[in-house]
Amino acid sequence: xxxxxxxxxxxAAKGFASxxxxxxxxxxxxIIKNExxxxxxxxxxxxxxxxxxxxxxxxxxQGLIDNGLKLxxxxxxxxxxxxxxxxxxxxxxxxxxKLVISTGSLPVLPPFKGINLEGIHVIKKDLDDVVExxxxxxxxxxxxxxxxxxxxxxxxxxxxxxxxxxxxxxELAPHVLNVAFESDISExxxxxxxKKDIRIATGIAVESFKGNEKVEKVVLNNGExxxxxxxxxxxxxxxxxxxxxxxxxxxxxxGVIVDDFQKTSDESIFAIGDCASKQDLFSDDYSRVRLxxxxxxxxxxxxxxxxxxxxxxxxxxxxxxxxxxIDGKYYAATGMTKAQCEAAGFEVIQIEQSAHDxxxxxxxxxxxxxGKFFFDKESMLLLGAQLSGPQLVxxxxxxxxxxxxxxxxxxxxxxxxxxxxxxxxxxxxxxxxHQAGLKALKVIK
Amino acid sequence: xxxxxxxxxxxAAKGFASxxxxxxxxxxxxIIKNExxxxxxxxxxxxxxxxxxxxxxxxxxQGLIDNGLKLxxxxxxxxxxxxxxxxxxxxxxxxxxKLVISTGSLPVLPPFKGINLEGIHVIKKDLDDVVExxxxxxxxxxxxxxxxxxxxxxxxxxxxxxxxxxxxxxELAPHVLNVAFESDISExxxxxxxKKDIRIATGIAVESFKGNEKVEKVVLNNGExxxxxxxxxxxxxxxxxxxxxxxxxxxxxxGVIVDDFQKTSDESIFAIGDCASKQDLFSDDYSRVRLxxxxxxxxxxxxxxxxxxxxxxxxxxxxxxxxxxIDGKYYAATGMTKAQCEAAGFEVIQIEQSAHDxxxxxxxxxxxxxGKFFFDKESMLLLGAQLSGPQLVxxxxxxxxxxxxxxxxxxxxxxxxxxxxxxxxxxxxxxxxHQAGLKALKVIK
Numbered sequence: 003x004x005x006x007x008x009x010x011x012x013x014a015a016k017g018f019a020s021x022x023x024x025x026x027x028x029x030x031x032x033i034i035k036n037e038x039x040x041x042x043x044x045x046x047x048x049x050x051x052x053x054x055x056x057x058x059x060x061x062x063x064q065g066l067i068d069n070g071l072k073l074x075x076x077x078x079x080x081x082x083x084x085x086x087x088x089x090x091x092x093x094x095x096x097x098x099x100k101l102v103i104s105t106g107s108l109p110v111l112p113p114f115k116g117i118n119l120e121g122i123h124v125i126k127k128d129l130d131d132v133v134e135x136x137x138x139x140x141x142x143x144x145x146x147x148x149x150x151x152x153x154x155x156x157x158x159x160x161x162x163x164x165x166x167x168x169x170x171x172x173e174l175a176p177h178v179l180n181v182a183f184e185s186d187i188s189e190x191x192x193x194x195x196x197k198k199d200i201r202i203a204t205g206i207a208v209e210s211f212k213g214n215e216k217v218e219k220v221v222l223n224n225g226e227x228x229x230x231x232x233x234x235x236x237x238x239x240x241x242x243x244x245x246x247x248x249x250x251x252x253x254x255x256x257g258v259i260v261d262d263f264q265k266t267s268d269e270s271i272f273a274i275g276d277c278a279s280k281q282d283l284f285s286d287d288y289s290r291v292r293l294x295x296x297x298x299x300x301x302x303x304x305x306x307x308x309x310x311x312x313x314x315x316x317x318x319x320x321x322x323x324x325x326x327x328i329d330g331k332y333y334a335a336t337g338m339t340k341a342q343c344e345a346a347g348f349e350v351i352q353i354e355q356s357a358h359d360x361x362x363x364x365x366x367x368x369x370x371x372x373g374k375f376f377f378d379k380e381s382m383l384l385l386g387a388q389l390s391g392p393q394l395v396x397x398x399x400x401x402x403x404x405x406x407x408x409x410x411x412x413x414x415x416x417x418x419x420x421x422x423x424x425x426x427x428x429x430x431x432x433x434x435x436h437q438a439g440l441k442a443l444k445v446i447k
Numbered sequence: 448x449x450x451x452x453x454x455x456x457x458x459a460a461k462g463f464a465s466x467x468x469x470x471x472x473x474x475x476x477x478i479i480k481n482e483x484x485x486x487x488x489x490x491x492x493x494x495x496x497x498x499x500x501x502x503x504x505x506x507x508x509q510g511l512i513d514n515g516l517k518l519x520x521x522x523x524x525x526x527x528x529x530x531x532x533x534x535x536x537x538x539x540x541x542x543x544x545k546l547v548i549s550t551g552s553l554p555v556l557p558p559f560k561g562i563n564l565e566g567i568h569v570i571k572k573d574l575d576d577v578v579e580x581x582x583x584x585x586x587x588x589x590x591x592x593x594x595x596x597x598x599x600x601x602x603x604x605x606x607x608x609x610x611x612x613x614x615x616x617x618e619l620a621p622h623v624l625n626v627a628f629e630s631d632i633s634e635x636x637x638x639x640x641x642k643k644d645i646r647i648a649t650g651i652a653v654e655s656f657k658g659n660e661k662v663e664k665v666v667l668n669n670g671e672x673x674x675x676x677x678x679x680x681x682x683x684x685x686x687x688x689x690x691x692x693x694x695x696x697x698x699x700x701x702g703v704i705v706d707d708f709q710k711t712s713d714e715s716i717f718a719i720g721d722c723a724s725k726q727d728l729f730s731d732d733y734s735r736v737r738l739x740x741x742x743x744x745x746x747x748x749x750x751x752x753x754x755x756x757x758x759x760x761x762x763x764x765x766x767x768x769x770x771x772x773i774d775g776k777y778y779a780a781t782g783m784t785k786a787q788c789e790a791a792g793f794e795v796i797q798i799e800q801s802a803h804d805x806x807x808x809x810x811x812x813x814x815x816x817x818g819k820f821f822f823d824k825e826s827m828l829l830l831g832a833q834l835s836g837p838q839l840v841x842x843x844x845x846x847x848x849x850x851x852x853x854x855x856x857x858x859x860x861x862x863x864x865x866x867x868x869x870x871x872x873x874x875x876x877x878x879x880x881h882q883a884g885l886k887a888l889k890v891i892k
Contacts, residue, residue, distance in 0.1 A: 396871025
């Protein structure tokens with residue numbers, strides 16, 4: 003019986019455990035995590051609005067336990083590589099044949115004056131914490147969210163569903179979500195949130211927090227002071243590499259350094275998820291993107307290659323599949339934004355393409371999907387795409403993403419077969435992907 | 448100015464014309480077709496129910512005309528390859544530099560006694576015909592549909608929406624839609640239609656039609672006689688190769704024989720859509736599958752390679768992307784059924800995998816997608832998939848289809864990045880494609 007110990011219980015850990023238990027006989031998989039109840043991490047914003055009860059945002063471990071997982075609620079304080087053990091808080095030790103480090107990421111805490119005042123929160127991946135926080139949000143009148151990334155924007159949109167509250171979203175960059183979307187998409191999102199009476203303060207920095215024990219004001223760099231009963235800090239996260247570092251594994255700013263099999267500098271230790279280094283599909287450079295979907299993929303990779311380097315599961319690099327849901331509309335992206343393409347040295351062809359989800363469009367409930375596609379002018383490689391519209395968008399982005407991961411060009415997406423049905427898609431001559439390919443080919447004709 | 452003449456005005460013709468006008472300067476594209484108004488072909492069943500007015504099922508030519516298309520409503524009676532002209536019904540001639548044959552397919556007319564009685568109809572791709580037919584259907588009490596393929600099943604489901612009519616669907620095979628789906632899926636569809644009081648008579652052949660000028664009875668091979676005011680024949684179609692044959696182009700039962708550029712045995716003549724030969728992605732054999740989405744793809748291919756063999760647009764073969772909508776539920780398939788895989792010599796791993804479209808599944812309006820996936824046991828090549836559920840299915844099948852067209856294996860679909868969002872997809876550890884891959888890898892572990 004091989005003993006496999008996983009430190010951390012998030013998405014990567016659970017994806018790993020699920021696959022490892024399926025793929026290997028005679029193993030014992032133990033997850034050691036410090037939260038009694040884990041939330042669905044990406045579901046946390048929805049625990050503040052759409053879900054009636056924040057407790058419903060649970061990521062249950064029961065299915066894994068039923069499949070044989072051993073679950074230990076405790077803190078790992080040390081990894082002893084020589085003796086292949088981990089030490090728990092109570093100094094007890096657990097030995098392993100293979101260790102999987104899945105310690106996630108930690109929220110960035112800016113060095114603002116007053117940061118330690120009561121009422122200033124980061125999002126912790128702990129369901130009990132989320133439940134407590136929702137109660138506080140329900141009681142609050144004025145809420146300031148610092149950081150206009152996915153969590154910040156989704157939180158603002160969701161909290162508004164709890165009733166009439168003063169919500170301000172402060173973002174340093176000129177636009178929210180600029181890591182994934184072009185400015186005009188961000189502007190649409192900002193306008194929709196503004197219409198719902200959420201204040202979007204972009205291009206503005208927070209300077210400090212004021213209050214007496216409890217936060218009362220958020221001071222901005224334009225001199226303004228915002229009332230705040232609660233402040234959320236969602237300005238990013240960095241790999242939690244503390245344990246890995248302490249035991250001498252190779253660690254950089256990019257995370258615990260792993261190879262194509264998720265293996266660290268120690269043959270017996272893997273790292274997966276937010277704590278692990280990851281490389282960009284196009285540049286092969288380290289990527290700073292951290293997503294649950296990437297964590298899950300890395301868990302599957304480690305599980306497959308757990309006892310030997312069986313197979314490089316291609317592609318190794320990540321292609322940044324973002325999805326979100328704001329004000330009732332879906333937005334999704336893959337690959338690079340135009341600015342990212344250009345920073346990587348590509349000469350970009352940008353294509354705008356829309357398509358309906360039924361045909362003829364006289365059919366009831368026909369809706370529209372809008373898209374942007376980016377190609378490299380020389381190779382015609384598909385570099386990225388951004389879509390918005392109904393829920394279908396959350397799946398169309400996977401078609402584009404699979405094409406991107408297969409290094410598809412404009413020629414390929416123009417040539418592929420696509421499914422077509424009156425009640426389900428655009429007409430066979432108007433599907434969004436091949437029409438985007440056509441427009442790109444037209445540019446270079 | 449190069450003159451490009453297209454014979455036929457269906458999906459392939461319009462896809463070709465749209466792309467050719469975009470990709471080439473100094474061309475004149477003329478479509479010659481004999482229907483004044485073209486319907487959306489796959490939309491025809493929905494013109495008998497969901498659409499309030501059958502006229503709304505129009506595939507307008509106006510967009511193409513605005514882009515420079517010349518449209519001629521006439522019949523082409525002859526192709527003169529030597530003089531590069533086509534002759535119209537009135538003996539006038541139109542010359543061409545490049546000719547595109549897009550004459551579609553013709554419905555199979557079985558040699559049943561009484562087949563010429565009034566009231567027995569095939570589906571013609573002519574909107575005026577559809578509008579007339581809808582009036583007759585509205586007035587009819589008893590309707591018999593012969594043939595349980597996509598058109599037959601969709602027609603039965605749609606006509607039922609027009610009110611209380613006796614509808615019987617007769618299918619020779621043991622199950623409807625058996626070209627695309629496993630028996631249990633077909634059985635679900637049959638049960639749902641039966642619940643709506645549509646009679647499904649499978650494993651039964653039609654012997655003859657009875658009536659006095661007008662059809663009154665459909666005689667089955669079990670001796671039963673069904674009342675019928677209207678009969679629809681939807682038992683298949685064959686390539687309309689008459690013009691191509693008459694002018695000496697290479698023609699087989701598979702259609703007008705074309706190369707990888709859609710070019711016929713004459714350098715100046717292309718064939719696209721239902722009339723053209725097509726090859727299966729897996730076997731490279733001729734395929735009998737005829738779909739609008741394939742026609743559209745072939746139109747794009749011919750348009751790109753119109754004046755020189757510029758580029759083989761990969762993949763050449765077709766991967767059978769079927770989608771339908773029956774009793775409010777979507778069904779889609781790609782690649783081969785299990786029986787088709789086995790007939791092609793593969794040893795099949797069959798995987799059943801479901802996934803929800805939101806996570807946690809406590810979110811409101813969470814729905815389920817069910818799937819079947821087929822892999823070759825030796826190479827682990829993904830050979831086919833069948834999905835059912837909400838409209839998302841019509842897009843998820845494209846993700847699977849793009850994977851199939853990239854010759855993805857179980858390893859690949861296990862390894863890909865997939866987008867994930869609480870309001871849009873399954874949890875990152877439960878997405879349908881990688882979980883199907885996992886189960887397949889588990890089988891061969």
